[in-house]
Amino acid sequence: MYSGDSSVTASPVSSFARFCRQLTPARKSPRDNKTDQSxxxxxxxxxxxxxxxxxxxxxxxxxxxxxxxxxxxxxxxxGGEEHQLSDEEAEMAVRLSDADGDGMLGLGDFTKMMKEGEDGELREAFVMYSGKSSREECVITPKSLKKMLTRLGAGQSTTVSDCKAMIGRFDVNGDGVMDFEEFRAMMSYKALA
Incomplete structure (x- = not known):
């Protein structure tokens, strides 16, 4: 399976996890105790x-x-035609996450696979924001952040100085750039906000 971006290919696990999150029913709202399970x-x-x-x-x-x-x-x-797995791909997805070796995914295996997929997606996003083509030695600089925000349509009015301030909020070690763990913290913070 493929992530859709020409510079970064997704693993079968992260692609599957991304697709499964699209299947999750609507979250419960505070006013409604029912979850859409249609x-x-x-x-x-x-x-x-x-x-x-x-x-x-x-x-x-x-x-x-x-x-x-x-x-x-x-x-x-x-998923239709677009998200079909071959027999080999399905077996590989199960084999990669099957902790007890029984050739099947239990709930724990499935949960682990989903979490690993989320981590893979986060790493793919991190690589994109860093402007690098591989995961080695990646950091997000103010310039690479500005460039990505501009590509996403949100950086037209954002300056490099603004990007320095954004990075500074999560730059734990004070080196002026964002490493993967700092990026993870930022994305976790955004998810909670």
Whole structure:
């Protein structure tokens, strides 16, 4: 599977995790205790989290495990032609995250795969913001941040000085650039805001 950006290719796990997050039902709003489950056919226990809901959807037979075949079938059903996996890709996705070696994904394996996929996506974004073509020795500089913000349409009025200030808020070691852990902290902060 492919991330869509010509300079960075995604791993099968991060691409799958990205796709699965698109499947998660709408979050509960404070005024509404119901969660939209219209796209899921499996009954979901009340109070379960989003990853558990997606897991239940992929677990076609309800045995508490996701086989490569279930993964492939469900992905084809909800993703169409664009998100089909070959038998080999489905088996590889399961094999990469199968901790107990039974050839299936339990909820813990699936959760780990989703979290690893999120980390992979974050690393892909970090590389893009750094302006580098590989993950080695990447840092985000004020100039590379300005350049990416401009590409995204948000940097026209942002100066390099503004970018220095943005980086400075999360620059824990004071070196004037943002490393991956500082970028992760910034993105976690933004997600909570």
């Amino acid at each position: 796209s899921f056919s499996a009954p979901l226990p009340s109070g379960s989290d989003e990853i558990h809901q997606v897991f239940n959807y992929f677990d076609e037979n309800g045995d508490g495990k996701i086989s490569a075949e279930e993964l492939k079938n469900r992905l084809r059903k909800v």
